[in-house]
Amino acid sequence: MMDAIAPGPDTGPDLAALAADASGERAVGRPTVYVYEAPVRICHWVNAFSILVLMVTGYLIGTPLPTVAGEASDNFVMGYIRFAHFAAGQVLAVFFLTRILWAFVGNHHSRQIFYLPVHRKQFWKEVLHEIRWYAFLEREPKMYVGHNPLAQTAMFTGFTLFVAFMIVTGFALYSEGAGIDSWQHKLFGWVFAIWPNSQDVHTWHHLGMWALVVFVMVHIYAAVREDIMSRQSIISSMVSGERQFRD
Amino acid sequence: MGTATETFYSVIRRQGITRRSFHKFCSLTATSLGLGPLAASRIANALETKPRVPVIWMHGLECTCCSESFIRSAHPLVKDAVLSMISLDYDDTIMAAAGHQAEAILDETRAKHKGQYILAVEGNPPLNEGGMFCIDGGKPFVEKLKLMAEDAMAIIAWGACASWGCVQAAKPNPTQATPIDKVITNKPIIKVPGCPPIAEVMTGVVTFITTFGKLPELDRQGRPKMFYSQRIHDKCYRRPHFDAGQFVEEWDDEAARKGYCLYKMGCKGPTTYNACSTVRWNGGVSFPIQSGHGCIGCSEDGFWDKGSFYDRLTTIKQFGIEKNADQIGMAAAGAVGAAVAAHAAVTAVKRLASKREDVDHNS
Numbered sequence: 001m002m003d004a005i006a007p008g009p010d011t012g013p014d015l016a017a018l019a020a021d022a023s024g025e026r027a028v029g030r031p032t033v034y035v036y037e038a039p040v041r042i043c044h045w046v047n048a049f050s051i052l053v054l055m056v057t058g059y060l061i062g063t064p065l066p067t068v069a070g071e072a073s074d075n076f077v078m079g080y081i082r083f084a085h086f087a088a089g090q091v092l093a094v095f096f097l098t099r100i101l102w103a104f105v106g107n108h109h110s111r112q113i114f115y116l117p118v119h120r121k122q123f124w125k126e127v128l129h130e131i132r133w134y135a136f137l138e139r140e141p142k143m144y145v146g147h148n149p150l151a152q153t154a155m156f157t158g159f160t161l162f163v164a165f166m167i168v169t170g171f172a173l174y175s176e177g178a179g180i181d182s183w184q185h186k187l188f189g190w191v192f193a194i195w196p197n198s199q200d201v202h203t204w205h206h207l208g209m210w211a212l213v214v215f216v217m218v219h220i221y222a223a224v225r226e227d228i229m230s231r232q233s234i235i236s237s238m239v240s241g242e243r244q245f246r247d
Numbered sequence: 248m249g250t251a252t253e254t255f256y257s258v259i260r261r262q263g264i265t266r267r268s269f270h271k272f273c274s275l276t277a278t279s280l281g282l283g284p285l286a287a288s289r290i291a292n293a294l295e296t297k298p299r300v301p302v303i304w305m306h307g308l309e310c311t312c313c314s315e316s317f318i319r320s321a322h323p324l325v326k327d328a329v330l331s332m333i334s335l336d337y338d339d340t341i342m343a344a345a346g347h348q349a350e351a352i353l354d355e356t357r358a359k360h361k362g363q364y365i366l367a368v369e370g371n372p373p374l375n376e377g378g379m380f381c382i383d384g385g386k387p388f389v390e391k392l393k394l395m396a397e398d399a400m401a402i403i404a405w406g407a408c409a410s411w412g413c414v415q416a417a418k419p420n421p422t423q424a425t426p427i428d429k430v431i432t433n434k435p436i437i438k439v440p441g442c443p444p445i446a447e448v449m450t451g452v453v454t455f456i457t458t459f460g461k462l463p464e465l466d467r468q469g470r471p472k473m474f475y476s477q478r479i480h481d482k483c484y485r486r487p488h489f490d491a492g493q494f495v496e497e498w499d500d501e502a503a504r505k506g507y508c509l510y511k512m513g514c515k516g517p518t519t520y521n522a523c524s525t526v527r528w529n530g531g532v533s534f535p536i537q538s539g540h541g542c543i544g545c546s547e548d549g550f551w552d553k554g555s556f557y558d559r560l561t562t563i564k565q566f567g568i569e570k571n572a573d574q575i576g577m578a579a580a581g582a583v584g585a586a587v588a589a590h591a592a593v594t595a596v597k598r599l600a601s602k603r604e605d606v607d608h609n610s
Contacts, residue, residue, distance in 0.1 A: 062559065062560070062573065063573070064492060064494060064510065064511065065492060066496070067492065067493050067494050067496060067502055067507065068491065068492045068493060071491075072487040072488050072490075072491040072493060073487070073491075074491075075491035075492055075493065076490055076491060076492075077491060077492030078489055078490050078491065078492045079490040079491070081492075082490075134590070136593060136594075136597055139601075176478060176517075177481065179476070179477070180466055180467075180472065180476050189467055190467075192467060192468065193467060196411070196468055196547075196548035197518065197544075197547045197548040197549055197550070197553070198518040198547075199515065199518040199544065199547065199553050199561055200553075200561065202518060202560075202561070203560065203561040203563065203571075203572050206560065206572035206573065206576070207572045207575065207576060209576065210572065210573075210575065210576025210577070210579055210580060211576075211579075213576065213580045214579055214580055214583045217580065217583055217584060217587055218583065218587065221587045221590070221591065225590075225591065225594060228598075229594065229598070
């Protein structure tokens with residue numbers, strides 16, 4: 001899994017590298033690897049959009065907008081905000097499940113965010129290396145086809161665990177409105193066995209949102225930074241699926 | 248009190264109803280329920296032979312607000328519940344007997360109605376110091392509770408005290424007041440939370456048990472589904488204002504006068520399971536939200552420990568200072584944001600420096 005690849009000549013001769021244009025300027029051939037398959041990329045962007053909607057609407061449910069004037073029957077502001085939240089939540093749940101299913105079908109990169117090889121010494125060594133790289137103690141980053149070990153750790157906790165937590169608590173809270181005979185309550189009502197007062201579930205759901213805000217900030221920053229610093233494509237890889245190595 | 252074997256028939260006769268009228272009632276009931284011709288005599292037989300359910304009502308650490316609520320029940324009237332429907336054999340607060348006479352009833356009931364009586368508990372036992380913080384009849388209440396629970400058919404945990412712990416179990420809970428279901432684990436327990444529970448909910452639960460001879464269907468928390476399956480918020484008459492986005496922002500603003508939703512004033516209706524917004528209080532006259540004050544969530548677990556009654560978000564004390572989820576979240580996001588910015592700045596400086604180095608190196 002930790003397929004760090006050594007940059008350099010062993011990537012083989014590239015035909016493009018031998019091509020030249022009319023003025024004799026060499027085209028630069030760059031090795032690319034197909035990493036993120038289409039379902040992974042679709043799930044990524046749908047989840048990203050859902051999470052954005054969920055954060056904004058979720059915050060507005062906790063801290064509603066100023067009172068609107070007029071008759072109650074003429075307005076449905078909270079109703080629409082809550083609808084958007086519930087709709088985005090169910091979209092997120094469906095695509096999160098799809099993503100899990102794809103981990104069984106897809107290539108080995110699609111499985112990376114669902115586990116941590118904590119039993120492997122090499123893993124921890126490379127996590128340490130990545131931490132040193134982010135602490136400016138290493139001059140050169142290692143290159144990885146998929147996530148680097150630190151990124152894998154961040155994705156596993158920040159995305160997989162946190163989002164799973166949000167989906168479970170979210171459906172549990174939804175079941176309060178849907179009623180105790182609803183499938184949501186049958187599947188997720190056990191959350192209220194852990195926290196009998198649903199106010200606590202609200203609080204945890206709230207904290208989970210802020211944890212995801214922090215994750216998103218770090219995720220985007222790391223993606224942009226690595227795109228520039230690590231000499232391999234990161235952001236465009238999530239669009240095209242291909243990772244390009246620029247050295 | 249004391250004659251626990253009294254049947255419904257003898258109660259009906261005692262209230263001056265003739266045997267003829269009693270049989271008319273049975274036939275009419277059978278006919279209106281569409282039952283067969285034999286049903287009338289079977290109803291009569293049941294009423295003549297079925298003993299009223301004996302109830303032992305005990306008081307632990309509590310304020311008697313449950314009893315105060317119970318005696319104000321309007322539908323059914325509490326006199327009907329106590330004098331006709333159940334056989335209230337022991338209730339140290341309202342019974343005539345006292346001292347050894349009163350305590351003797353407990354032994355008598357245990358012997359005569361083993362496994363058939365209902366144990367209604369108001370309040371909870373404190374467990375600290377061997378239960379010495381609540382002495383009842385010369386013994387720790389927890390011992391009396393365990394003794395009576397042993398032979399009970401089922402236990403009704405009246406109020407937030409018996410169900411969750413309530414104020415005496417609020418942090419730091421010096422007496423270690425403990426809800427009934429944490430002390431008695433081998434009996435069916437019906438939680439009827441609220442501080443106090445609604446009178447009609449209390450008599451409603453009693454009526455159900457005496458009518459059907461079984462316990463009402465309970466939810467995951469052990470509360471009767473018929474009264475506690477929905478939140479105050481789900482049936483609140485101010486709910487349209489919530490959906491419209493119309494909120495009271497200050498206690499004396501125009502929105503408060505118009506009766507808008509109290510969500511922003513910290514109303515706990517959206518997290519509180521109770522029947523206040525449907526059954527209401529004092530014979531259906533009103534309930535807190537109708538009186539212009541938010542719900543304080545008195546029927547919920549640990550409602551004293553969730554911070555202010557006027558905030559939607561729980562106060563989280565684990566961080567040393569009292570903060571809510573939003574304040575903690577924003578602080579964390581701000582700190583991470585600053586860290587990201589600083590990291591980006593260092594990265595940029597380093598990169599420039601290394602580029603210059605490369606240039607120097609190449610030239």
